[in-house]
Amino acid sequence: MQGELKKALAAAANKLFGENAEPEITRPEEKFGDYSTNLALQIAQKSGKDPHQTAQALAQKLEGLSRVKKIDIAGPGFINFTLTDEVLWKATQGSAQLSRPLEGQEILVEFGDPNPFKEMHIGHLYSYIVGDSIAKLLESAGAKVRRLSYHGDVGLHVAKAIWGMKTQPEGQELGSYYAVGSRAYEEDPKAAEEIIFINERVYKKDDEQINQLYEQGKTASFDYFDQTLSQLGVRTDKRYLESETITAALEFIHSNTPAIFKESDGAIIYEGEKAGLHTRVFINSRGLPTYEAKDLGLAELKHRDYPAVARSIIITANEQSEYFKVMLAALREFDKDLADKTTHLPHGFLSLTSGKMSSRTGDIYSARSLLRDVETTAKNLYPDTGTKTYLAAVKYGFLKHRLGSDIVYDVKESVSLEGNSGPYLQYAHARAHGILLKSDKTSAPLRDTSLEASERSLARKISEYPEVVERAVAELMPHHIANYLYELAQTFNRFYESSRIIGDERQALRLHLAKAYADILKSGLGILNISAPERI
RNA sequence: GCACCCGUAGCUCAGCUGGAUAGAGCGUUGGCUUGCGGAGCCAAAGGUCGUAGGUUCAAAUCCUGCCGGGUGUACCA
Numbered sequence: 001m002q003g004e005l006k007k008a009l010a011a012a013a014n015k016l017f018g019e020n021a022e023p024e025i026t027r028p029e030e031k032f033g034d035y036s037t038n039l040a041l042q043i044a045q046k047s048g049k050d051p052h053q054t055a056q057a058l059a060q061k062l063e064g065l066s067r068v069k070k071i072d073i074a075g076p077g078f079i080n081f082t083l084t085d086e087v088l089w090k091a092t093q094g095s096a097q098l099s100r101p102l103e104g105q106e107i108l109v110e111f112g113d114p115n116p117f118k119e120m121h122i123g124h125l126y127s128y129i130v131g132d133s134i135a136k137l138l139e140s141a142g143a144k145v146r147r148l149s150y151h152g153d154v155g156l157h158v159a160k161a162i163w164g165m166k167t168q169p170e171g172q173e174l175g176s177y178y179a180v181g182s183r184a185y186e187e188d189p190k191a192a193e194e195i196i197f198i199n200e201r202v203y204k205k206d207d208e209q210i211n212q213l214y215e216q217g218k219t220a221s222f223d224y225f226d227q228t229l230s231q232l233g234v235r236t237d238k239r240y241l242e243s244e245t246i247t248a249a250l251e252f253i254h255s256n257t258p259a260i261f262k263e264s265d266g267a268i269i270y271e272g273e274k275a276g277l278h279t280r281v282f283i284n285s286r287g288l289p290t291y292e293a294k295d296l297g298l299a300e301l302k303h304r305d306y307p308a309v310a311r312s313i314i315i316t317a318n319e320q321s322e323y324f325k326v327m328l329a330a331l332r333e334f335d336k337d338l339a340d341k342t343t344h345l346p347h348g349f350l351s352l353t354s355g356k357m358s359s360r361t362g363d364i365y366s367a368r369s370l371l372r373d374v375e376t377t378a379k380n381l382y383p384d385t386g387t388k389t390y391l392a393a394v395k396y397g398f399l400k401h402r403l404g405s406d407i408v409y410d411v412k413e414s415v416s417l418e419g420n421s422g423p424y425l426q427y428a429h430a431r432a433h434g435i436l437l438k439s440d441k442t443s444a445p446l447r448d449t450s451l452e453a454s455e456r457s458l459a460r461k462i463s464e465y466p467e468v469v470e471r472a473v474a475e476l477m478p479h480h481i482a483n484y485l486y487e488l489a490q491t492f493n494r495f496y497e498s499s500r501i502i503g504d505e506r507q508a509l510r511l512h513l514a515k516a517y518a519d520i521l522k523s524g525l526g527i528l529n530i531s532a533p534e535r536i
Numbered sequence: 537g538c539a540c541c542c543g544u545a546g547c548u549c550a551g552c553u554g555g556a557u558a559g560a561g562c563g564u565u566g567g568c569u570u571g572c573g574g575a576g577c578c579a580a581a582g583g584u585c586g587u588a589g590g591u592u593c594a595a596a597u598c599c600u601g602c603c604g605g606g607u608g609u610a611c612c613a
Contacts, residue, residue, distance in 0.1 A: 028556080038555060045593070075556040076594070115613080152613065242613090267611050276539075277609095284611040291613050322540065322608045348541090349606075353548080382575090401549070405542060406606070413548075413562065417575040420549090420561045424575070431573050438572060483550060486560080493576055502572045514572095536573090 001067065001091065002035065002467065005081060009039055012061035017043055017054075027464060033072065033080035034088065034460060040077045051077030085456065089449040091463035093512065096519035098469055100142030105310040107143045108302055109135045112229075112236065113316065115152040116221030117161035119175030120228060123317060125367035126350045126407075129398050129529075131315045132234040133478040134345070136527045141473045146237045146306060150298060153218060153241045159199035160185055162213050166198075174220055175366065228367055232391065233529060240301060242294055249289040249297030252334075253282050260333045272326040280326045292327050299331055303338060311341050313476070318346035318404065345476055348406035350398070353413075370394070378415040378423075385536050389423035390415065392530045396422025399528050400482040420486045422530055425521060428489040429532040432518040437534075439502050439511055446509055454495045455506075458513055461491040465520050469527070478528060485524045492517050 002025050009023040021039060028036035040055035047054075055073045062071060062079075070082040083091075111131020114120040135145045152158075157178060163185075164177030184191035201207040202214055222239075229236065253261055253268055261268045266285035270292075272278045282293040289297070302312060314324070324344035332339035352365075374394050378386030397414030401407040417423045451459055464484065472480040492514075501510040522532040 024553085026555095032556075036556090041555070041593085051593080078556065155613075157613085265610080269610065278539080279610065281611040286611085288611090290611065294613095317607095318541070319607050320613090323613095325540090346541090385575095402551095408548065410548065410562085416562085418562085427573085427575055431575085435572055479550080483560085490560090490577095493574095494578095496572085497568095497574090497577045500572065504572095536575095 001083070001087065004067070005035055005037075005065075008062055008065060009037060009058065012058050013039060013043060016057055016061060017047065019043055019046070027467070028078070028080060030457060030460065032074060032078070033070070033082040034463075035081040035083075037079050037081075038077070040073075040079055044077060055079050085451045085459075086449050088456065088459045088463055089451065092459045092516045095462055095465050095516060096523040098140055098466055098523070101470075102138060102310075102473070103142035105143045106146065106306060106308055107138050108146050108148055108306055108309050108312040109138070109315065110148040110150060110302075110313070111135075111315040112149045112234075113151060114225060115157060116218050116225075117158050117174055118178050118221075119173075119364050120225060120367045121364050122350055122352075122367055122370050125228075125232075125370060125394075126347060126398055127315055127317070128229065128232060128234050129395050130347050130403060130478070132232075132529050133395075133399055133527065134313065134315065134476055136529055137469075137473055137476070137478055137481075140469060140523075140527050143310075146309075147235060148238050148240060148302070149236050150240045151242065154202060154243045154246075156185075156195070156199055157182075158202055158214070158217075159195045161217060162198050162202070162210060163191065163195045165213050165217060166209075174217060174224065175364070177217075179364075228371075231371065232395075233531075238305070240298055245294040245297030245301060246289055247297070248300045249293040250283070252296050252300055253289065253293050256334060260330060270326060270330045272329060275329050277326045277329060278322060280323070282330070292323065292330075295327050296331060299338065299342065303335075309341065311343065312338075313343045313345055315345045315347060318348055320344075321346045343476075345403070347403055348401075351406070351408055353408055353410040374411055374415060377411050381412075381415060382417065382423075385417070385423070386415070388533060388536055389417075389426055392422030392426050392525075394422075395528055395530050396425065396482060399478050400486075402479050403477055422525075422528075425485055425489060425525060426530070426533060427536055428492070429518055429521040429525070430534060430536040432492070432514050432521065433534045435501055435514055436511065436518060439507070446512070449509065451509075452499070452506070454498050455510065455513060458491050458495040458517070461488050462513070462516050462520060465524070469524075472527075481524050481527055485521060488517065488520060488524075 005025050006023050010021060013019040013021045013023065021042065023037050023039040025035050025037050040058055041051050044051035044054040052073060055077045059071045059073060059079055067084060067087040068081050069084040072080045074080055109131055112124055112128040114124040135147050138145050160181030161174060161178040164181035168177060168180055181195060185195050198210060201210045205211055257263065257268055261270050261282055267281045268283040269279055269281050272280055280292050281290050283289050321344065328339050328342060328344065331342070371394065375387065375390040378390040378393060393414040397409050398407065400420065413419065414421055415423065417427055468480055468484040472478055499510060501507060501514060504510065525532045
């Protein structure tokens, strides 16, 4: 419908004013109509004509569009369109069936990326939930998404953890071994030496005991991650390890020096400053690749494994934004096409209203603790439903915020069945489903699809869904869906307050609306990877 | 110092590809209530959209300065 209006407007503008405009169609406030355009204002500005008259002329040209009931000029020169009830009604049927503009495209989405031997903290949890939702969003548009993750399986943090494993009693959680090793490294010079020694052994794999501890720790870590991910209902398709990228990284850098990279003080660097970025070391003076080199190696590996991708998206915290610009600038000099297909999508820093934060300041709040705390809070407040809804609480609590800025998560608010929360939407779905169940299934065919005011409001809101998803896909912003679903539920509740469904003479039509509403809740929650139970 | 991000109601946030009286939730105050799951609905109070300018018919939205916060800034990831 939007597209149709656009075309008609563009044609009218061309005929009347010789303008080749790309009209913008937006959803205005309900009292103004169903669609709106400011095209007349734009044309009037360019040509110096009166905006009202311009609008009038355009509107006249558009008279007779069969699906539009009414065209009004309002305010400074907006043209508002009111659809016929029939069109609106039709739009509500099957509106949970989304268009698939990305059909068949292969898209890589990398996210999560916790390091083995360390605790998976709430920042990782946020990244997983965001990444998974982005993946679902792209899938909803037809893309074939590969969920990837990347893990630092070598480096000092590993040696610290192994040192902890060697010196501490068995049976503790891995994260605590790392914590012990990390503290010892700071405070005890002798321990630091030992850790550096262990680090070399890990690289060279020449110490049987250390090899064993390494394998043991790595396995335990990934088991632990897998458990948490399965709890979240998040899957990953392929896991890349930092150690795998080293060869590709060194080869890549060396064969592109001095063409792209330069030697400086014994290190090999990329001069980001020439592009207004930071200059960064890619191979350090001891000949070892840094993180940036390994990420280039990773890009190569991904390219090797998935040569035909349309896009590659990497989701990390925004503290890495500058770094990724440098990395991508270097990659662009080598393979412009690949670099152009690669997007870094940063998310903000997660903290809690309780003051807890992810690891930046040192005191770690683990993903698992948060999940447990949320579950406990939910169960205390709602003994009957808490266990069913706490995951929705966490996911929705994270995803309702615009991606990119820092967010503050309030456990209590997220768990609440009132207000803008995941459990509220789950409840809304269950309630709608209850109504559908209760009705007799013999839905008489509709003869008349003219709508009463409250029905029309609901139908109008329902019909927006595909547009909202389209926007969320284009912007890679799942929060649009979260906010829409909440508004939709409010609209339904308003309708429901005034309009009886079962037993009413308008039952058939209203049931259809309720069904469309429930379907959209389910579909939208699905994109956020939140379940929509039929009963709570 | 330089670069990037951010500053909207008491709190947490939408709105930012310029448009019509700046919207939600929580919290506060008042009302609806023998209900198809009221876990809801209606209403009120609460905002110089950090600040000072600029561009424009039109600025929370674009540009500049300043203030405040975050992040990054050569061999960590």
